[in-house]
Amino acid sequence: MGRASAFALHRAGTWRNAALQGVEEAEASGYMGPIMTKHFTIRLPDGSVRQVEEGTTPADVAAAIGPGLAKAALAARVNGELRDLNRPFEGDAELALVTARDEAEALELARHDFAHVLAEAVQNLFPGTQITFGPSTDDGFYYDFAPTPERGPFTEEDLPAIEEEMRRVIARDEPLIREVWARDEVRAFFLKQGEAFKAEWVMELPAEETITMYRSGGWLDLCRGPHLASTGKLDPQAFKLTRVSGAYWRGDQKNAMLSRIYGTGWLNKKQLAEHLTRLEEAAKRDHRRIGQDMDLFHLQAEAHGSVFWHPQGFIIWRQLEAYMRRRLDAAGYAEVKTPQVMDARQWEQSGHWGKYRENMFVIPDEVPNTEEEGPVITGDADWMALKPMNCPAHVLIFRQGIKSYRDLPIRLAEMGVCHRNEPHGALHGILRVRQFTQDDAHIFCREDQIVDEVRQFLDLLDAVYRDLGFPDYQIKLALRPEKRFGSEEMWDWSEQSLRDAVVASGRDKPEFGWEELPGEGAFYAPKLEFHLTDAIGRTWQVGTIQTDTVLPERLDAAYVAEDGQKHRPVMLHRAILGSFERFIGILIEHHAGRFPLWLAPVQAVVATIVSEADDYAREVLAKLEAAGIRAEADLRNEKINYKVREHSLKKVPNLLVVGKREAEEGTVALRPLGTDARQEVLSVDALVARLAAEATPPDLR
Numbered sequence: 242m243g244r245a246s247a248f249a250l251h252r253a254g255t256w257r258n259a260a261l262q263g264v265e266e267a268e269a270s271g272y273m274g275p276i277m278t279k280h281f282t283i284r285l286p287d288g289s290v291r292q293v294e295e296g297t298t299p300a301d302v303a304a305a306i307g308p309g310l311a312k313a314a315l316a317a318r319v320n321g322e323l324r325d326l327n328r329p330f331e332g333d334a335e336l337a338l339v340t341a342r343d344e345a346e347a348l349e350l351a352r353h354d355f356a357h358v359l360a361e362a363v364q365n366l367f368p369g370t371q372i373t374f375g376p377s378t379d380d381g382f383y384y385d386f387a388p389t390p391e392r393g394p395f396t397e398e399d400l401p402a403i404e405e406e407m408r409r410v411i412a413r414d415e416p417l418i419r420e421v422w423a424r425d426e427v428r429a430f431f432l433k434q435g436e437a438f439k440a441e442w443v444m445e446l447p448a449e450e451t452i453t454m455y456r457s458g459g460w461l462d463l464c465r466g467p468h469l470a471s472t473g474k475l476d477p478q479a480f481k482l483t484r485v486s487g488a489y490w491r492g493d494q495k496n497a498m499l500s501r502i503y504g505t506g507w508l509n510k511k512q513l514a515e516h517l518t519r520l521e522e523a524a525k526r527d528h529r530r531i532g533q534d535m536d537l538f539h540l541q542a543e544a545h546g547s548v549f550w551h552p553q554g555f556i557i558w559r560q561l562e563a564y565m566r567r568r569l570d571a572a573g574y575a576e577v578k579t580p581q582v583m584d585a586r587q588w589e590q591s592g593h594w595g596k597y598r599e600n601m602f603v604i605p606d607e608v609p610n611t612e613e614e615g616p617v618i619t620g621d622a623d624w625m626a627l628k629p630m631n632c633p634a635h636v637l638i639f640r641q642g643i644k645s646y647r648d649l650p651i652r653l654a655e656m657g658v659c660h661r662n663e664p665h666g667a668l669h670g671i672l673r674v675r676q677f678t679q680d681d682a683h684i685f686c687r688e689d690q691i692v693d694e695v696r697q698f699l700d701l702l703d704a705v706y707r708d709l710g711f712p713d714y715q716i717k718l719a720l721r722p723e724k725r726f727g728s729e730e731m732w733d734w735s736e737q738s739l740r741d742a743v744v745a746s747g748r749d750k751p752e753f754g755w756e757e758l759p760g761e762g763a764f765y766a767p768k769l770e771f772h773l774t775d776a777i778g779r780t781w782q783v784g785t786i787q788t789d790t791v792l793p794e795r796l797d798a799a800y801v802a803e804d805g806q807k808h809r810p811v812m813l814h815r816a817i818l819g820s821f822e823r824f825i826g827i828l829i830e831h832h833a834g835r836f837p838l839w840l841a842p843v844q845a846v847v848a849t850i851v852s853e854a855d856d857y858a859r860e861v862l863a864k865l866e867a868a869g870i871r872a873e874a875d876l877r878n879e880k881i882n883y884k885v886r887e888h889s890l891k892k893v894p895n896l897l898v899v900g901k902r903e904a905e906e907g908t909v910a911l912r913p914l915g916t917d918a919r920q921e922v923l924s925v926d927a928l929v930a931r932l933a934a935e936a937t938p939p940d941l942r
């Protein structure tokens with residue numbers, strides 16, 4: 242047994258003296274020995290200060306403040322570090338107690354605990370199963386197991402029994418005790434238990450790392466922590482196991498295949514119920530399913546992560562692209578097109594070869610004739626790479642010809658097709674792909690122009706998001722990370738310029754979710770991030786703008802300033818949609834396939850009730866097409882209800898029903914999508930005028 246747990250037992254008997262009665266009394270009692278006892282000064286967020294004896298824990302301080310807080314406290318922030326409630330102070334400290342009100346932290350702690358409870362439950366039910374890792378995730382947790390060969394991988398059928406066992410573990414309310422162990426002890430312990438994975442892992446932890454084990458009753462796991470004080474702090478009704486999948490040990494295909502169990506975990510039953518409703522809603526909106534129903538695109542294994550756009554899907558793309566072009570033209574951008582493949586030397590110079598090579602598709606400059614020279618391409622080949630980003634190519638355009646300060650700013654835009662070699666497992670529909678088209682642009686400007694350029698960009702982005710149905714978005718400023726290039730001075734002015742631009746645009750307000758995120762900038766520059774809120778409350782980071790002085794330096798971009806000397810321009814990298822693929826995926830899920838009329842692939846279908854109306858339907862169709870409306874006629878000999886169902890599934894926004902009567906009167910019965918049987922009878926001219934107005938893109942209205 243490690244030292245810390247012996248210490249914990251000792252502490253449990255003594256804390257009341259120390260924390261409640263004060264230092265002098267405790268010393269006078271001689272309980273811990275007056276000479277050996279150290280005292281620490283603990284400062285609370287309200288500014289109050291407490292003296293405590295060595296061995297006192299944050300839980301003790303909470304209890305000393307009051308029984309309510311003792312019950313509510315979940316963990317502690319000690320000098321900024323999240324820790325167990327029962328881990329004794331090691332010196333003077335700033336202490337903040339974490340309760341369920343600190344939702345993000347409380348959730349993360351609970352999810353990590355759920356992962357441990359899951360592992361313990363699985364080992365209780367399936368002896369011989371080995372444990373590996375189990376982190377918290379955005380909505381819950383997972384744990385990777387190595388089941389015994391006889392047992393085989395877990396399946397969804399196992400989940401109810403495991404959930405039940407997890408509830409039993411929670412009900413036992415075992416304290417989660419942190420123990421410091423020696424590395425060899427841990428290894429020996431796990432080897433004895435037949436836990437090869439944990440035994441392997443502990444030997445690879447950094448030498449300086451304090452190795453901790455967490456004990457819950459008789460069960461132990463190697464873990465950094467922190468954890469809640471006991472399993473009973475978890476709400477047994479606030480989690481659900483959701484699915485199982487395969488996962489390689491340490492994410493490497495060469496290693497053993499493990500069995501991963503996922504769960505979602507929350508602080509209470511209500512949160513879980515809300516989450517499950519959101520999941521259901523999200524499943525209904527899944528862009529892959531709607532993409533198939535509407536025949537927009539498909540993906541197949543022969544082109545992992547690259548989208549096959551079908552005619553209907555590409556109509557959405559073309560509308561969006563044409564819209565963005567009009568917006569960029571009006572905002573003073575010049576559009577360019579740059580090479581798809583460039584020499585490795587170019588990528589070396591830009592720094593991508595060193596930092597980014599594993600994500601790049603690399604190809605030989607000249608492919609040997611396989612008959613004469615054999616099929617092997619050697620390491621001596623001259624290498625080229627598919628561009629993972631457009632930035633270096635835009636600098637190369639900027640460098641053509643001498644630029645003067647009067648030429649700046651220069652705004653180069655490109656609907657740039659990029660490739661990144663993402664692992665298959667990371668791909669997700671059209672939201673995470675390998676080939677994507679950015680709405681990319683780079684603004685080359687002087688330092689004194691940054692604020693104004695960024696402010697103009699904010700106005701452009703705001704107009705685009707509103708037009709596309711996202712009036713709610715949040716602006717974040719990601720500040721300098723710990724590991725970074727460039728001088729402190731550069732970071733100071735670039736962060737301040739971005740901040741000033743947001744203030745100048747009047748968007749430094751809570752309704753824009755305005756906040757600064759320390760440490761989250763890119764290694765070469767700070768950036769503004771834009772997060773959209775969709776119809777079911779999910780957020781998506783899409784747009785970004787960042788300042789950059791590194792790439793102009795590396796690629797030797799310069800302009801002649803007023804003083805006649807060469808100066809480096811600042812480069813602003815910016816995107817509004819991010820990529821067309823992902824943005825269309827977000828649009829599909831946000832609108833659940835019911836696109837605003839100007840984006841809808843098919844805007845109206847003329848459907849006949851009887852074949853006598855066929856000629857009339859063709860006339861109506863011709864008038865719609867003449868007005869530029871994307872329309873089709875459905876003259877099939879099918880029941881009208883059948884036609885309605887089919888076009889509803891394809892999310893056709895307007896169904897125009899025509900029968901004998903409409904043909905005689907020169908009218909149509911308009912049935913907008915989702916209005917069931919409600920319909921409105923209109924003259925053809927009135928209908929065409931109404932749809933044409935509604936189908937006009939927002940920037941042209």
Ligand SMILES: [Zn+2]
Binds near residue numbers: 465
């Ligand atoms: Zn853990």
Ligand SMILES: [Zn+2]
Binds near residue numbers: 632683815
């Ligand atoms: Zn860029």
